[in-house]
Amino acid sequence: MNRTALILLLLVPTLGFQILPQGEPWKAPPEADKLVDPMANDPKAVQKGQKIFTSLCWVCHGMAGKGDGPNAAALKVHPADLASRAVQAQTNGAIYWKITHGRGEMASYEQVISREQRWAVVHYLRTLKPNAE
Numbered sequence: 001m002n003r004t005a006l007i008l009l010l011l012v013p014t015l016g017f018q019i020l021p022q023g024e025p026w027k028a029p030p031e032a033d034k035l036v037d038p039m040a041n042d043p044k045a046v047q048k049g050q051k052i053f054t055s056l057c058w059v060c061h062g063m064a065g066k067g068d069g070p071n072a073a074a075l076k077v078h079p080a081d082l083a084s085r086a087v088q089a090q091t092n093g094a095i096y097w098k099i100t101h102g103r104g105e106m107a108s109y110e111q112v113i114s115r116e117q118r119w120a121v122v123h124y125l126r127t128l129k130p131n132a133e
């Protein structure tokens, strides 16, 4: 192997890290899909979730969930567009699991809001409208 090839090989992981704004794909474990939603029959779930989203989450995710909140620019990982197909295709349990456990700059909300409140936010996220695709 010549010198240039070796240098390129060493650089690839660093470049890859910088090019991928979302980092590694984030997948909830399969058991998250089976979690039981305690808010499933609560007619106020969306409203309760909206209150939480518009106080805790919008600063990064933006009011419409597009990932364009005022704090987004300061983050190393761009917050996901929560209205996107990639997010909306996940089960309620998977989204709940991510809010509960967090990853990197997306904090864990397990100790911040109650289990019911985390499920309520999931219900609210389902009302977000995707961009025309």
Ligand code: HEC
Residues within 6 Å of the ligand: 022, 023, 026, 052, 053, 056, 057, 058, 059, 060, 061, 071, 075, 077, 078, 079, 080, 082, 086, 087, 090, 095, 098, 099, 103, 104, 105, 106, 107, 109, 121
């Ligand atoms: C400090 C900024 C910040 C705040 C506040 C924040 N998030 Fe996030 N969120 C992120 C970032 C950054 C990611 C991407 C994390 C990754 O992929 O490693 C993310 C990812 C997510 C995801 C996963 C989307 C996917 O790709 O599947 C969900 C769901 C989510 N956030 C919901 C919420 C909710 C609900 C709240 C409020 C309770 C919240 N976030 C608050 C920054 C934030």
